[in-house]
Amino acid sequence: MADTYTIISPENLVYKKTDLLLDNVMHYCPGCSHGTVHKLIAEVIDEMGIQESTIGIAPVGCSVLAYNYIDIDWQEAAHGRAPALATAVKRLMPDKIVFSYQGDGDLAAIGTAETIHACNRGENIVMVFINNGIYGMTGGQMAPTTLPGMPASTCPTGRDVKRDGNPLKITELLAQLPGTCFVTRHSVHTPGNVRKTKKALRKAFENQLANKGTSLVEVVSTCSSGWKMTPVQSNKWMEENMLPYYPLGDIKDE
């Protein structure tokens, strides 16, 4: 029988981590979707050969340090302002590829104006939207996307829609704007869904190369720490509760 060292040889290689995903120790919690989405973005940039021209805009949120993990140039924005930065970077350097990476608090609460107006102007950028229904970074407070009845540290008995309003389906709202060309919702909780998310990200970046306008890829995500669940429970809870409210699939594809 061949020993492990002879099996691990270039001819037998079936999967290799992209070099764009850096070896820094990730700060994300076990079971967090952020890390998976980072890997997909790194792979798409690598496969499209656009590392030298891509500039990422990181948010304030758990992914504030995204620049530690993907080997491209980055700017770190103030909370909610990534679309404004992305607008200027793209307009001043139209031959570069620009994407923002934002959480739900960042994109759909404090940064709602910047989000809507960047999409409405049809800025030729990609927006990656990590919707975990909670403020992960600050310790699990209610987000604009927290589900009705879902507990969070600032609504310990669950979101009361009479008091707190309804969860904001901002992705559906953004799909109404003529400036967006591709608006789609995915998840990364099963291998099949991971593959679909990667395809959507690839398409979003290709849209930018084709000057088509704003592409928004929402990823319905888990936050095991904020939800106070194990990674396995989180996946199950997301499937049973988040996905019926935030159904997966393309909302707009022009």
Place this chain on the structure above:
Amino acid sequence: MRELKLMKGNEAIAQAAIRCGADGYFGYPITPQSEIMETLMAEAPWDTTGMVVLQAESEIASINMVYGGAGCGKKVMTSSSSPGISLMQEGLTYLAGSELPCVVVNVVRGGPGLGTIQPAQSDYFQAVKGGGHGDYKLITLAPASVQEMADFVEIAFDLAFKYRNPAMILSDGVIGQMMEKVELAEQKPRWTMEYIEKNHTWATTGKKKGQERRVITSVQLESSVQEEFNFKLQAKYREIEKNEVLYEKIMCDDAEYLFVAYGSSARICQKAIEIARSKGIKAGMLRPITLYPFPIQQLQELAKQVKGMLSVEMSAGQMVEDVRLAVNGKVPVEHYGRFGGTIHSPNEVVEALEQKLIGG
């Protein structure tokens, strides 16, 4: 041949921005400075120099667009008036914290709140003390004429890039709206990408093969690293204070009383000096051109000579605190100024000098 034109201060800012090779302007309308973006849009520099001009959805968006552009090593700017500048404070501290250069113009109007669209100088503290959170400073230039509105755009960009720090042109509704003759500089080309990549080795222009990735950020989770960064910032501010003080002395040689005034108040004090001298009062003026860094040493020198100083500002008394700190009790320092959009007359200034410092 010298080309002289008659225009408003706000228009001069716009013309100077195009001519100095600015790459981008991002702004949101507010009186009394809307002519800046209106002039830029009418000039359509995207067809000539390639400059980007964009009306943003708010001042929060404009200053963050400026952040994005500055992070790419581009010459970018915004302008607004007091309420809009208040909205930009978060962005400004992020720019300072990420060591990014940019130019911000504040054509000050009376406050607080929505206040009045009439001129004021009541944003002095906000401009020179930082304005947003954290230990940082804005390099602050105070034009006193339409010509200086034009000239200071390039000076502000030069200082901003020299020190990788935001620079503010602190003007007011008088200087922004009044028309004077102005000589505009020759058109300079915008920086090429090659120039930016060679000279701004911190800018995010895309990670080239074999090059370290570049990150524009102001977050330091480790407090010891944050403290070290703050020491570095402070050292930079000490350099600025040592090298970049600009001021003008008017009739100071034999002066017994000194007006300290900037911007439109300095113009008013020029007339006040004439009136005072016709009455036999030997008045002079120190006009700070940079409000940060402040001409501390020059005031200390003058404190050895004069009997008193009057800080004349269209505010309830803001710069007067810095004048007092500078002279440290050597001579009496008083404040005079109308505010809330009202402008003092030269006669009122002379009367204040007589009442507050000369006595009798």
